[in-house]
Amino acid sequence: MDRKRELTSVDLAALTGELGRYEGAKVDKAYLYDDGLLRLKCRDFDRGRLELLVDVGETKHVRVAAQENVPDAPGRPPNFAMMLRNRLSGADFVGAEQYEFDRIVEFHFEREDQDTTIVAELFGDGNVAVLDTNGEVVDCLETVRLKSRTVAPGSQYEFPSARFNPLTADYEAFAARMADSDTDVVRTLATQLDFGGFWGEEICTRAGVEKTKDIADADESDYEELFRVVEDLRERISRADLDPRVYYAEDDDGDDGDDGDDGDDGDDDRGPRIDVTPVPMEEYADRPSEAFDTFTEALDDYYTNYAADERKAAGEDESTGGGRQRPDFEAEIEKKQRIIQQQESAIEDFEADAEAEREKAELLYANYDLVDDIISTVQGARAEDVPWDDIEAKFEQGAEQGIPAAEAVQGVDGSQGTVTIELGEHRVTVDTTMGVEKNADQRYTEAKRIEEKKEGAQAAIEDQREELDEIKQRREEWEREDAGEQPAEEADEQEEIDWLSKASIPVRQSEHWYEEYRWFRTSDDFLVIGGRNADQNEELVKKYMDRGDKFLHAQAHGGPVTILKATGPSEPSKDIDFPQSTLDEAAQFALAYSSVWKEGKFADDVYMVDPDQVSKTPESGEFLEKGGFAVRGDREYFRDVAAEVAVGIRCEPDTRVIGGPPTAIEPDTETSIRVEPGQYAQNDIAKMLYRELKGRFADETFVRNVASPDRIQEFLPPGGSRMIDD
Template sequence: MDRKRELTSVDLAALEGELSVYEGAGVGKVYLYPDADLLRFRMRHYDHGRTELLVEVGENKRVNVTAPDHVPEAPERPPNFAMMLRNRMQGAELTDVSQYEFDRILELTFERDEETTRVVAELFGDGNVAILDGTGEVIDCLETVRLKSRTVAPGAQYEFPSARFNPLGVDYDAFAARMRDSDSDIVRTLATQLNFGGLYGEELCTLAGVDYNVPIEEATDEQLHALYDAMRRLADRLADSDLDPRVYYELSNPDAEDPTDEDGEIDGRRVDVTPIPLAEYDQRYGEPFESFNEALDDYFTYASDEGDDSGDSAGGASQRPDFESEIEKHERIIQQQQGAIEDFEEQAERERENAEALYANYDLVDDILSTIREARGADHSWDDIEERFAEGAEQGIPAAEAVVTLDGSEGTVTVEIDGERVTLDANEGVEKNADRLYKEAKRIEGKKEGAEEAIEQTRRELEEVKERRDEWEAAEAGEAGADGDGDESDDEGGEDEEVDWLSEPSIPVRQSEHWYEDFRWFHTSDGFLVIGGRDAEDNEDLVKKYLDRGDRFFHAQAHGGPATILKATGPSESYDGDVDIPESSKREAAQFAVSYSSVWKDGKFAGDVYEVSPDQVSKTPESGEFLEKGGFAIRGDRTYYENTEVSVAVGITCEPETRVIGGPPSAIEPATETAIRVEPGRYAQNDIAKRLYREFKERFADDSFLRKIASPDQIQEFLPPGGSRMSDD
């Protein structure tokens, strides 16, 4: 198991309350450790004494107060960023700690005299720390960010990322609507659409007794209610700071009765830290701590010294999947599903017995219901009726004694018959109330049938995991035998076996977000990023924000087309003049530029493209000319790619990420597990996208895989404007 390196949204929700106890602490000095992207605030609190607050946004991303003997040695010369903070914040008091929405962003507010300083720690992506004044303007930041969606740069107003959905404060209707809006399965919807992440998405499913992999369109209202109840319990614990933190270990000997070694230390390595115990980790050793902050300090102080998975060999052998944990998880789900089936059986039997009890006590129940209806017909209030029943009970009248309570808002009466309490509709007779109970028993039995189907599916998945484990172990045994022969060459023995993803029964989903996904994009066959605009506004932003020294600019020799940039360097790299872009990448960028232009829309199969350097692209028109939005003046000589063929391939990647990609066939086809070429044709974008989606779905043995990672809308994003058809190539 890979160790945890970043705090989750749930972690920050728990940490927010704990760190608030340090409000009032005064800042002494601020240190920056550039190699680790680590900020250290040395403070003093009236009650807590010396307080060392760490904000790390590098390889590890966390915020916590650490013990004084855990702080790293101060740098000899403070960088300018640290000096700026010292000048601005020395003597300031910490006045507020807050999580932004349900995002991985923590705000620390400091006050000195009438001056406000906000430290915004972004614990996602590449990580960042922005220092803001009282108006929200960025004074300085560790990393400058200039994206289409937001800007974080000195002198600019700080822009938070688009607010993520916060599930912790919503009612059931909003929760259910968000879930139903997904086209994925339950656990992935919780992880992505409700922003819980994978671990807590699985945890909620486990607590609710709901199978992870149920597609949303097949999820029942009962399952959503169970998930919502589990989420509310988690939300209440976080809001009340009802925490019970754990640092979880991967033990060297999981079967040992005592997890400690001869020195009394836990014999294993730390792999996770959580604010509450997790059912997902029932089979894993967890060390309890008094506070989540103390657990974080222990984890991030020592985990990095314990190394990575011991299963990784120096020779780069592939890591063995954790089949045992997966098997245990499926077995635990089966136990929970069996318990749910037993509960359904008991509930259904109880409803039937209650219905039969109504008939067995027909006269008594009819007397109660008739009394209520007659009193309501005479305009008596529900309170008056309840008082009459109470008086009757004191007089020993059996019908009155059987009444437990009345609910005027619902029009119901709860009675106790044969030791069981039954809620009845006071406007209906005995027969209709009994019939309603029989129908409820039948409905619950339907839930039981659904649970039985789910348990069979879980058992099949368990058998698949066991089969994969057996295949893996057989392959390992075969490799060991081959190594022992001495006949196989070292080169051949070191190669990883290629996976036939199309035939795999279950494909793991691995995705991450990238800044360039707001535009058209692809990576060339040589690994260079190419980005293009989808409209005039995109073209403006691309040239203004992303066209850098060393890049190459491409555009079709036709009106209407993407401003296309072949990037020489990444967004955080500086161009040193020593980047040689191969001709193959340039030709792919040219094909990209013409394929997504009006040439395709006009039904043509080729067009001309020109290439220039960044300094030849200008928004300043010649005298007497006018440049419309998205247009540019090109000055100087151009390199032409004449009669460039229009052609686009759309494909599905399975590693290292699972996603849809599209662009020139020479770049896309080798990078995908399967791809389809398209050319100008008669089908509208949405129609051809649906055709491609159906075709891709049929190519994978894993029926649910494509639905998890793609949709016709996502495929459509990679299709050129205008009509298309599948190519015969």
């Protein structure tokens, strides 16, 4: 039989109840692995370290893992993981819940400054969406733009259509759902009741009802027995009265083995693991099994050994791991092609929907007098407190009398204050609290919103096509290496993409906690942040300056607080021996955005101290203005630091404008421009840089999307500037 790969809806119902015991655990750090595994490292005050794993890749499941079963931390965290660390560091886990009876789990976290929900979609291609307090998507692993739902950064998260939930339905709803089927009992339980094939068989076995019995032949007693089993399962899950098991295939000799409860049955005497369940299964009564205290412990055992059991089931030698394992390129390619096809279908729907909205707006204007007559009639009646039912009845009487305006009315909805009017081939619903013009304008606005979704879907298609090309290239390289062929170029030499010449560049953007401040990353990948005003100066020192960081400031009066971060806000403080290149770049950053630039000077001094030398307490008789600090003790000076910055456009791993010291910015951008103190006002030089950067890319639309003059201006020092000729 097939081994379990993904959790069922019943599994998730049992698991989410069990996860309640971990409420109150604090999140330390988040990790994201290439194979779709999300790891949240937490601290539980009763249990110590806690590892929550959410896998939306090949094996879609959730578990709390033992430390020895947690994979090593990946390399440099991607933007998605960094975003999670910024939002969840120090947050409390306050619960998990299953959405309806679907394979969707919501994990809720609370922190003093913000609440966060992680939604794990454990079906289809799998996805993880991070939501803010209002349910808006902060970021997601996969952007979904379909006619039925949208999951994209900046939009409200939309769940799939709710499924029937047999674990909350009463007997009448259960029986009605069963009777509505036209197949046999087991298929009805699997599809109409959403239990899936295996649980459908299990329920039939427990109820003593023949699986293949035609639903037309099933009587009330069959329904009652089936519902009794479902009700018993519901009660066990709600009470967390579980008895989790991991089941094994029969060994090579056909020996079923024992039930594993005595604990002395070694893995070598059994076949590979085939299933993990929250309760014992009668369908597996003859198979060897192992009992666990908690369902999540059983899941940890099952999925930790999943890959080894796959090789075991395939008859491969575990000592060698079955040789060089070929990635499933075909499955990856099929997934990308399926996503592209879905997006193309969604674009067709968006185009049709937008056209329909525009046509409705035009129909409102084309039938202005008729629509205005209807709206005025409703407004006049409501002003006299005429009930909506009476208004609807009045329109019906008018239609019988042949009055054109009344004949056009197809429906009245008092709860929404709307009237549906038949205009040509369309039925248009109008808001009776506003006139014809505003109703038409709403339709045009809706058409524009739909077209924006179409543009997002087109950008997503470009992303998927690029990723599809990368997968195909990896497949070719694999096949060449597997055949013993040498690649056309050196293995460590990647073909560089000529972004400037590409006709279409996908926009890939993400948000970071530090973007409200001035910021850049040094050439050694350390974060440097600076205040834009006195309030931010105060905030940076109080909230984000930790032991191990460095505090920098221009020697001249008037400049941003500049902090060179040794660690992220979610990481423990530690002392770092910063490279000299990083220190020099941080000093240049501190100088460039200070009053030195405003004064038109091309160089000046910068000093650096440790955090414990910075204080808001002035010396006796002195006064500190807002945003100012007292600095005590020895200072390390950087002499004659050049007033110079670069602004450029980065194309990978994300697309954005960045700016700061040239030695840090130029290697990290596809193209950049250096500026120094000069005669052009900040907004004027921003427009000049925008025009110059736009002219360097073949895809001017891309530049408009990521590098408007306003975005460029965010990285320019206050005061006059000019471009430096190459």
